[in-house]
Amino acid sequence: MPPQNNVPIATLQDAYEHARLANVHPAAWQNPKPADWYQLVIVGAGPAGIAAAETAAALGARVALIERHLIGGTCLNTGCVPSKTLIRTSRLYADMRNATHYGAQIPDDIRVDFAAVMERVRRIRSHLSRGDSARRLTALGVDVFFGNACFTGTDVLTVNDKTLHFKKAVIATGARPHIPSIPGLREAGCLTNADVFKLTELPRRLLVIGGGPLGCELAQAFCRFGAQVTIVQDMPLFLGKEERDAAQILSDAFERDGIEVRLNTDVVAIRVENGQKLVDLVSDDYRNTIAVDAILTGVGRTPNVEGLNLEAAGVDYAAGDGIRVDDFLCTSNPHIYAAGDVCLTYQYTDTATVSARIVVQNALFHGRERLSALVIPWCTFTDPEIAHVGLYVREANRQHIPVKTFTIPMHDIDRAVTDSEDGGFVKIHVRERTDQILGATIVARHAGDMINEITLAMVAGIGLRTLARVIHAYPTQAEAIRQAADAYNRTRLTPRIQSRLRRWLIRNTP
Amino acid sequence: MPTDEALLDSLQRAAFDYFLRTVNPLNGLVADTSRDNSPVSIAVVGFALSSYPVAVERGWMARSDAVQCSLAALRFFRNSDQSGSPTATGFKGFYYHFLDIHTGARVWRSELSMIDTALLIAGALTASMYFTAETADEIELRGLVDFLYRRIDWHWAQDDGETIRQGWKPECGFLHYGWEGYSEAILLYVLAMGSPTHPIKGGCYQAWTATYQWENLYGHDYLYAGPLFVHHFSHAWIDFRGIHDSFMHEKRSDYFENSRRAAYVQREYAQRNPHEFAGYDENCWGLSACDGPSDEQADVSNETRRLFGYAARGVPYGPDDGTLSAPSVLSSLPFAPEIVLDAVRNMMERYPQTLTEGRFCSSFNPTLADADGRPWTSAGHYGLDQGIVLMMIENHRTGWIWQLMRSCPCIRSGLHHAGFRGGWLQPPCIHGAR
Numbered sequence: 001m002p003p004q005n006n007v008p009i010a011t012l013q014d015a016y017e018h019a020r021l022a023n024v025h026p027a028a029w030q031n032p033k034p035a036d037w038y039q040l041v042i043v044g045a046g047p048a049g050i051a052a053a054e055t056a057a058a059l060g061a062r063v064a065l066i067e068r069h070l071i072g073g074t075c076l077n078t079g080c081v082p083s084k085t086l087i088r089t090s091r092l093y094a095d096m097r098n099a100t101h102y103g104a105q106i107p108d109d110i111r112v113d114f115a116a117v118m119e120r121v122r123r124i125r126s127h128l129s130r131g132d133s134a135r136r137l138t139a140l141g142v143d144v145f146f147g148n149a150c151f152t153g154t155d156v157l158t159v160n161d162k163t164l165h166f167k168k169a170v171i172a173t174g175a176r177p178h179i180p181s182i183p184g185l186r187e188a189g190c191l192t193n194a195d196v197f198k199l200t201e202l203p204r205r206l207l208v209i210g211g212g213p214l215g216c217e218l219a220q221a222f223c224r225f226g227a228q229v230t231i232v233q234d235m236p237l238f239l240g241k242e243e244r245d246a247a248q249i250l251s252d253a254f255e256r257d258g259i260e261v262r263l264n265t266d267v268v269a270i271r272v273e274n275g276q277k278l279v280d281l282v283s284d285d286y287r288n289t290i291a292v293d294a295i296l297t298g299v300g301r302t303p304n305v306e307g308l309n310l311e312a313a314g315v316d317y318a319a320g321d322g323i324r325v326d327d328f329l330c331t332s333n334p335h336i337y338a339a340g341d342v343c344l345t346y347q348y349t350d351t352a353t354v355s356a357r358i359v360v361q362n363a364l365f366h367g368r369e370r371l372s373a374l375v376i377p378w379c380t381f382t383d384p385e386i387a388h389v390g391l392y393v394r395e396a397n398r399q400h401i402p403v404k405t406f407t408i409p410m411h412d413i414d415r416a417v418t419d420s421e422d423g424g425f426v427k428i429h430v431r432e433r434t435d436q437i438l439g440a441t442i443v444a445r446h447a448g449d450m451i452n453e454i455t456l457a458m459v460a461g462i463g464l465r466t467l468a469r470v471i472h473a474y475p476t477q478a479e480a481i482r483q484a485a486d487a488y489n490r491t492r493l494t495p496r497i498q499s500r501l502r503r504w505l506i507r508n509t510p
Numbered sequence: 511m512p513t514d515e516a517l518l519d520s521l522q523r524a525a526f527d528y529f530l531r532t533v534n535p536l537n538g539l540v541a542d543t544s545r546d547n548s549p550v551s552i553a554v555v556g557f558a559l560s561s562y563p564v565a566v567e568r569g570w571m572a573r574s575d576a577v578q579c580s581l582a583a584l585r586f587f588r589n590s591d592q593s594g595s596p597t598a599t600g601f602k603g604f605y606y607h608f609l610d611i612h613t614g615a616r617v618w619r620s621e622l623s624m625i626d627t628a629l630l631i632a633g634a635l636t637a638s639m640y641f642t643a644e645t646a647d648e649i650e651l652r653g654l655v656d657f658l659y660r661r662i663d664w665h666w667a668q669d670d671g672e673t674i675r676q677g678w679k680p681e682c683g684f685l686h687y688g689w690e691g692y693s694e695a696i697l698l699y700v701l702a703m704g705s706p707t708h709p710i711k712g713g714c715y716q717a718w719t720a721t722y723q724w725e726n727l728y729g730h731d732y733l734y735a736g737p738l739f740v741h742h743f744s745h746a747w748i749d750f751r752g753i754h755d756s757f758m759h760e761k762r763s764d765y766f767e768n769s770r771r772a773a774y775v776q777r778e779y780a781q782r783n784p785h786e787f788a789g790y791d792e793n794c795w796g797l798s799a800c801d802g803p804s805d806e807q808a809d810v811s812n813e814t815r816r817l818f819g820y821a822a823r824g825v826p827y828g829p830d831d832g833t834l835s836a837p838s839v840l841s842s843l844p845f846a847p848e849i850v851l852d853a854v855r856n857m858m859e860r861y862p863q864t865l866t867e868g869r870f871c872s873s874f875n876p877t878l879a880d881a882d883g884r885p886w887t888s889a890g891h892y893g894l895d896q897g898i899v900l901m902m903i904e905n906h907r908t909g910w911i912w913q914l915m916r917s918c919p920c921i922r923s924g925l926h927h928a929g930f931r932g933g934w935l936q937p938p939c940i941h942g943a944r
Contacts (some may be wrong), residue, residue, distance in 0.1 A: 026628065162690070236687050243723075244690055245827055256816065264686035285619065285681030337634060397720040402760055405725040407734075409826045411784030425827070432760070487726050 016126040023133035041166040044072020048172035048340030052356035072132040114202040120420035151313035175301035175341035184270035203294035211238035215298030230260040379448035387451035389440025402432035406484040414477035426480040435463030464488040524868030528896035538583025544890035556633030558903040559584020563640035603662030621677030628698040659669035664702035672717035699742035704924025732771040737826020738798040741769040746901040749912030752933030770845040787832035789876030793856035797823040798838035801872035801888035832877035837895035
């Protein structure tokens with residue numbers, strides 16, 4: 001079970017929440033009578049479980065889908081959907097305050113109605129939950145069960161009091177927020193992505209522990225709503241695996257927004273006095289204490305492997321790392337596969353979905369699709385966004401792959417300038433002296449959309465020479481990618497080739 | 511208008527005068543800046559030690575005076591408190607970044623600085639390479655330098671990690687910060703690998719260069735580092751022309767050529783001037799580590815801007831608050847004289863306030879101009895600026911420091927261990943040998 005903190009926040013019971021729950025966990029749901037056996041039983045109905053169920057059912061398999069809590073998992077209920085909805089409103093407030101930069105008037109009275117912000121989150125989440133509804137999945141031919149799944153053998157499990165036999169199973173139970181072991185944190189209480197979207201009042205002072213994607217996104221959003229935000233990261237920069245320039249631009253953006261940035265800093269103790277949380281911070285030889293009203297942690301996620309009786313199923317796992325799978329996503333039990341956050345290093349909705357489709361192919365159709373063949377992009381939806389795909393330069397260097405980066409600052413892109421969104425860059429890494437794309441990092445206001453073009457090129461084996469031939473609508477920010485390709489083409493015009501061209505032109509021009 | 515030679519001579523001489531004016535003759539320590547109550551920067555002492563031989567060669571200083579100045583500093587460091595206590599001078603052969611100019615004790619709770627110790631030792635090695643007479647003083651001088659170099663425990667500074675740590679404090683041990691990406695640390699690694707007593711171990715240099723980024727930016731292929739000074743400091747002592755480590759070998763370039771391209775990238779950035787700061791153009795550029803305005807204040811268009819104070823400004827991602835460093839441009843002289851001289855003359859002519867006592871101030875900011883159009887300028891002078899300017903002008907004029915340091919055994923050895931080959935590092939061809 002997810003660890004509890006001592007300040008549970010009740011879910012607001014409004015029409016939107018009733019509608020969402022009616023979709024993702026109907027109160028009066030009756031589990032169906034199990035079939036004699038299933039070709040595929042799926043444990044967990046997050047993005048991976050739903051994708052596996054939809055794909056397998058569409059291909060004619062007899063499928064059971066088991067969910068303990070809410071269909072849609074983290075993404076719909078406590079992850080991407082509510083956070084991106086929240087971030088959109090926070091961007092609007094940032095733009096309002098920045099109006100003079102666009103030659104516009106700052107509204108006289110910018111007041112944040114946080115309750116309204118969160119109502120919009122609930123409304124949109126409820127709207128999108130229709131796509132994940134139990135009834136829709138049932139209509140597709142999936143037997144949907146609510147309850148706790150527990151393996152009782154290598155090809156059988158129970159859901160509550162019902163027994164399900166399977167030919168193949170896939171475990172897609174996801175992950176939950178990891179709560180760091182800081183003295184006093186549990187007693188003081190903290191928010192995680194599991195409950196932060198239940199807030200209806202804006203904390204006046206917020207401490208965010210952890211400079212990963214979730215911490216960065218929400219620190220900026222809450223700051224833009226008017227909270228006094230301090231973000232603490234125990235490393236020199238945010239987003240530890242991203243490249244230095246990207247992380248530095250993000251640090252600069254945070255400081256511009258007014259976030260108190262504390263890098264290289266550890267939270268060593270927390271206590272509650274007079275209703276406020278006092279937090280002791282240490283940065284090398286500097287110690288200080290700050291007072292906050294709420295603490296949000298975003299320091300990683302723990303795979304959900306408990307309570308499944310995986311031992312009975314013969315499925316190997318490690319408590320912190322999740323279920324062990326091979327490159328075909330098969331567990332130590334050849335009849336049982338895993339997909340999504342419970343087994344993957346890359347814990348993203350898109351990757352969970354794709355891994356589930358691989359599982360269906362490999363489990364039901366003797367497929368040999370490999371996880372390692374995937375080209376996986378990701379994006380942190382701060383402002384600017386930071387997106388990446390493929391290799392980082394340091395990874396290429398360590399693998400002794402000669403790498404060269406074509407860099408286009410966004411201030412060279414007309415549309416970024418017209419939109420006053422010229423902070424950031426496109427960096428495309430290629431194998432030296434070829435146009436083969438190894439990876440890319442994009443920092444831009446819409447980097448998440450822009451990275452898809454690079455991912456497409458990598459999947460399709462398209463090099464920079466071909467990208468240079470692709471007409472990019474003008475003016476768009478994605479033109480930065482074409483400019484990088486143009487820069488590559490210019491490097492092919494060596495002085496020797498240029499002089500040959502000159503001689504040819506002299507000879508052949510009338 | 512003075513000739514280029516006359517102009518450079520006067521700038522170099524004025525830079526040297528900084529050291530004469532700020533040195534404490536009793537212990538050879540030199541102030542970080544010319545401002546009142548400035549502490550000592552150990553790196554500035556390194557530049558001072560490098561400047562005395564130049565001054566002797568140019569007739570600005572008697573050899574005996576130069577020896578005495580050098581000896582004072584070297585004796586001080588030999589006898590300094592190496593206990594690593596909060597008020598000591600150093601530990602493990604390294605020194606705290608900032609020291610009291612009278613007592614030599616640590617000030618400002620500064621860190622034990624690996625890079626600044628390297629700059630200090632590079633200066634000491636310069637002195638020992640130059641003062642080679644068999645006099646009692648010069649023999650003592652060389653002995654002191656050898657002692658100080660051998661005492662440094664570079665291996666300890668690895669802290670069992672892959673690369674050298676940036677700093678250490680008695681209050682908390684090694685600092686969190688590490689080196690990532692190309693930086694001025696190449697000199698640090700060379701000295702650390704050349705040590706006969708405590709060299710760094712394993713693939714330390716390779717682990718560092720694995721963080722390099724070779725980029726095509728504004729049409730130039732180069733090893734990326736944003737602040738301009740990064741492309742200068744190691745080059746003050748080491749002639750990187752024609753020698754290659756495995757990284758540069760693979761890129762078919764060298765670090766000297768790289769610094770030339772870095773100057774062009776800087777100029778290109780200023781021409782593009784993405785943040786529309788006043789003054790920036792093809793002859794007014796130079797984003798580097800320098801002083802800068804620090805308080806939020808209204809600029810000419812009455813819009814508040816973010817100001818960064820003393821910061822490592824860089825290209826193309828900033829930070830950029832409209833502040834430029836003329837000394838950093840001048841220090842690019844050996845690499846790209848064809849663009850540097852025009853820029854230096856232009857900045858002197860357009861913003862004469864940036865030059866006081868014949869020396870460039872650390873920085874100026876034309877966007878923050880006063881009512882008479884005079885740019886914000888940094889008060890006084892910085893020792894690091896004057897030291898690098900003096901050395902780079904000399905390297906441009908004669909290549910004398912490079913020539914001197916080519917024979918330095920520990921630099922040769924360090925470069926060799928880092929994998930540098932070719933050019934002047936090749937063993938001399940003995941006539942008649944096969």
